[in-house]
Amino acid sequence: MKITAKNGKNLKIHVSIDGEYLITVDRDFWYSCGLVSGDEIDDKELSAFFEAASSRRAFNAAMNYLDYREHSEKELRAKLARGFEDTYVDSAIERLKELGLLNDGRFAELYARELFERKKYGRNRIKSELFRRGIDQTTVNSVLDEIFESEETEIVQRIVDIIGKKYYNNMNNEKGRRRVFGSLVRMGYGFSDIREAMRAYCDDEFFEDY
Numbered sequence: 530m531k532i533t534a535k536n537g538k539n540l541k542i543h544v545s546i547d548g549e550y551l552i553t554v555d556r557d558f559w560y561s562c563g564l565v566s567g568d569e570i571d572d573k574e575l576s577a578f579f580e581a582a583s584s585r586r587a588f589n590a591a592m593n594y595l596d597y598r599e600h601s602e603k604e605l606r607a608k609l610a611r612g613f614e615d616t617y618v619d620s621a622i623e624r625l626k627e628l629g630l631l632n633d634g635r636f637a638e639l640y641a642r643e644l645f646e647r648k649k650y651g652r653n654r655i656k657s658e659l660f661r662r663g664i665d666q667t668t669v670n671s672v673l674d675e676i677f678e679s680e681e682t683e684i685v686q687r688i689v690d691i692i693g694k695k696y697y698n699n700m701n702n703e704k705g706r707r708r709v710f711g712s713l714v715r716m717g718y719g720f721s722d723i724r725e726a727m728r729a730y731c732d733d734e735f736f737e738d739y
Contacts, residue, residue, distance in 0.1 A: 541553050634672075644658060
């Protein structure tokens, strides 16, 4: 069998076997694989080339995802699985871990901090979001303890501030207040903290027995 290579766009090489397209690889991989366009190869050599090329493509795809933002291992596996077989996904994931480019602990810390600071989520919602992304319970608890124990602002005051900035227009009647209560629960805050914050904000006992 004859392997041939043709230059493509963006430093890509289109590889064919006996004139039939096989796979597209990056230029660095092609020049490092020890083959030259026009070489004759056997089945064993072709299989080894294809395996290496596929693993490389999965790794490059993973790098593109990570260049955009941090991912958990579960997230990255799900995305890679759309275009690659499990063997190549496993290979890419393991290499990324070895290089320190994929780390669930680092992801959990960054993502939890983003949810806490930008979206103003409470502990329960952040925990749920981290679990959804495949982070183990020990890591989740450790990250949340660090965030909430080091945070100087009291949770009740934090909720009061959220109400004042986001929900103040809904606090003038019972229906609106109950809607705000539900929204704060979905944001991850506990019932007792919400009740206390709403009493403080409204300066009355409306939620005393809610």
